[in-house]
Amino acid sequence: MERRNELIAFGILVITVAVFILVAVFFLIKALDEGPGYLITSAALIISAAFIIVYSIWLWRNHHYRCPSCSAVFKPDFIRSTTSGNDYFIRARYMRCPNCGKDQLMKMVRDKKGKEI
Secondary structure (H helix, E strand, C coil): CHHHHHHHHHHHHHHHHHHHHHHHHHHHHHHHHHCCCHHHHHHHHHHHHHHHHHHHHHHHHHHEEEECCCCCCCCCCCCHHHCCCEEEECCCEEEEECCCCCCEEEEEEEEECCCCC
C-alpha cells in the first residue's frame, strides 16, 4: 500500500510539471498571435517547471536521512525521497527507517562533498 501511494504522489508530481509545460506552450502559441505579454507568462511557467525538476533532483542527490530512533543513516530512492510527506521548516521527511522499521520524521542531513552514502 505504501509503494502504491508513493507512485500516486510521483504521478501527481509528473502531471503537475506536464500541465505547467502544456500551459506554457499554450501561452507561447498565443504570444505568436497576440503579442509579447503571453511570451513572458510562458517563460515564467517553463522556468517554474524546470526549477521544480532541478530542485527535486538536487535534494535527492545531496541529502541523506538519519533515523532519530536508531541513528541509522540512509538514502531512499528518488520516488520515495520526492513524494514522502515533509516539513520544510525543520528539513525533515516522514519515512520508514530501513533499519528499525519505524515510521517517523527523519531529519534531512546534507551529504559531505565527495562522500557517498
